[in-house]
Amino acid sequence: MSLPETTEVLIVGAGPTGLACALTLYKEGCRDITIVDAVEHGQNSSRALAIHAATLEVLDSIGCARSLIEAGATHRTMKVWNIGDDHGATLADFGPLKSSTRYPFVLIIPQTITERVLGDHVQSIGIQVLRPFKVVGVQSDKHDKNHTSVFFEGGQTVKARYVIGCDGAKSAIRQAAGVDFKDPLEERSTTDHNLDQIVLGDVTYTKPLPRLFDDPLFMLSPTNLFLSVPFPYNEGDANRTYRVVCGVPPSSGPPPSQPGKAFLQDLVDNSGMNTVSSKVHGPSNVTINEVIWSSRFRTHSSIADTFFKRLEGDQGGAVIFIGDAAHIHPPAGGQGMNLGLRDAISLGPILAARLRSSSSDDSPLRSWADRRRQQGVTIIHLTKTILGLASVQNGGIVWMWNTVPLPILRSTVRSWSLWILAKSTWLQSQVAWRLSGLGNK
Template sequence: MQDVVIAGAGPVGLWLAAELRLYGVGVTVVETRPEPDPYSRALTVHPRSLELLACRGVEGPFLAEGLRVPSGHFAALTSRMDFSGLDSPFPFTLVLPQARTEALLAEHARSVGVRLLREHRVVGLAQDDDGVTVDVEAPNGPRTLRAAYLVGCDGTRSTVRTAAGIDFPGTDATVWAWMADVVLDEPPRSHTTTNRHGAVMVFPLPGGGHRVVGNDADSVRTTPTRPTFEELRARVLRITGTDFGMREASWISVFGNATRQAEQYRQGRVLLAGNAAHMHFPSGGPGLNVGLHDASNLGWKLAQTLAGTAPAGLLDSYHTERHPVGVELLRSTRAQAGLMTTYTPEALALRDLLGELITEVGEFSTALAVRAAGLATAYPPADPAAAHPLTVSRAPDLVVNGPGTLFPLLRRGRYVLLELAPGSGSPSLAPLAHDVRPGLDVHGAPPVEDRPHWSGVTAALVRPDGHLAWLGTGTDRTALLATAREAVAATIATAPAAA
């Protein structure tokens, strides 16, 4: 019996599989497609996603291939959010077609021993107290796979979600837009136009070519049909006044604003991640990124559950933490869809006003940028009254003694306990490293002086997914050691826990 079967070899399924293998979990990924999809709906990798890749030491190939754009858009407004001042080692959006993101993640998954079965389609499942039996259609006929857990990363039409009986409430599409990868003889560096005729965005792709995204005011609310190349060129010309020398399209597609979310991310031994859990308008390209964040949240929790080292309720916390993130994702993309597909004078005036606020009010632009970059996610602490305000927020790439910064310390997927104290001696919290299973690394770091919210923090426990499990204050090292020991004991089980 496998530990985990994952349905879907897209970016989310591949990243989750690699995360599980970091802990020695046996993983089989089943994928319907005989070959990877050569076309790319998603194009952007956000700063937080790059941070998660860096926390495993695999960000290099992505940075080498992608185009770095130090800004992002909200609802295709002409005024863009400035990412250059973000508190991240990656203050930019990385433009990288999904096909390449998927290929790089597949290479990483293979390198850590993930088993991938193509032309295998999940058609049913049955749960019991000991595991999940997965019914699969394979090239040589029906077969079954047995696993302790099954994770559906199989998209918005998820067979796993349906077979598990998990509801997917929401709304059907009411507006539609189109996208295309084209060759332009007179390309702009980047271009955004919105007026009473519709909207068009044009931006370059790595390796040449351009992506064109837009919708036409006359057809935005009609039943979608994929435009021909000539129709696409005519629409771009009508909206922008030029076709930018468009002479070839390698791919044209349509998409809508259907918005849905799974009521449960966990149903017994079945879990959902990525588009199997949430469906939305793709403004700003958040879907792939939020899916990767789902996988990063789930991977270590599922691995510790399988190992019997998870504290009570850890696997349930996947839904508790990630479902509200999905709610916020849907709220944001709904708002942007409304702005991007309405062309009344009032809607255009609202767009102008928001654009002015982004340009003129730095706090407003920064707040939008932090959210769009994926850096604002914070989960509810177990005891809000007792917790430090930063508890379960994302840990920045703090300066640490030795390796330089925090993220390299997370590459083993272990908890990291930082003692923030002057000097470079052995941390007084070091004895805790020997008390904990499945693993805790204790490391010294200088006090944090460039972030006001960290004032007075003298210790921080960082989870394997880079979120802060606990923060301690006070300079009495004996008292701090006692408090840290209590925090670690409450966070990391040291005895086998029930699955």
């Protein structure tokens, strides 16, 4: 299909955030919506895996929660295991959230399935995603300053009243609009260098794993973090797939762009449990069988200076940023896609009301942008805190108020913390509350 010459709303990016944005706008009465994506279907590389309670609630408002739950697997707990002293605990117990939500669990569902479900809903309302159309520039329209001209690599131009950038961390829309993208908490980084670079892979194993691996499991070694998340399991599957995530120490150099079986197994051997180590020999030995997909990334955080901008003062063309185009952060706790979906679905009613109004007042959109940016900063702080707690090193020393050294190893503090967490169901429910997003919708 070809691009239209004009549209009321142009959504750039057809990942979960862009699709949810289209569904919300349609629900609110908007009909002139165009969605474009720079790549062919199925070539997007982002692989989010978790959907939390607050996100399921807003997805229910656009009729998608049930379909997603049916396609995924629900988990009421997340586990943590300290490899140093061979001790484990429940990290997060979502069960007590039942008094606050209909969704007292974390939904594990591959992003490819999330996109398929949302894409099916978008198709059902008659909207087609136009591919592959790559944006190369934006500016206020020469003949109508209240509209934005969006230029594409193939020479096409689309004029839109509102342009919504859902086109990822390297957003062409954000860059063309001249909006800065930096870490709001750079001076208060809580991570260490061992988690600056992370690899992830979707793998199968040579044998079924112990029941401990049936829920998301954080494994803490003296100098690293290893995460295992089970994919939804279908009867008849020969092997269950697991997402594995692990830090790569700087001393090891940069990891390959697509880590292979040997590279991932080496990380498992050095940072995971003996249960899945190739160094342990015997009849019960389990190792990686196949790598289905893998990637690498750096654990940096950035947020756009503003989520809403007019290109030429108060009267220029309007651009809006949501999802990874607006904020990125470390993957701890599975927050990224959740925040983007809540950006999209919260934007719908406000933008739809603005489209129906003859007023030139942008204050509702600016207020929305300020709220969403603050919520993004909150998530960045949360994910940095989680990584900071996970990345304590065996030789590290505890500092009080960042100035007074205490004669206690940080690894000892971590062991104490896990012991307390194992005993406190209240703490487990509080961790679940923070991860659920119910306090930061």
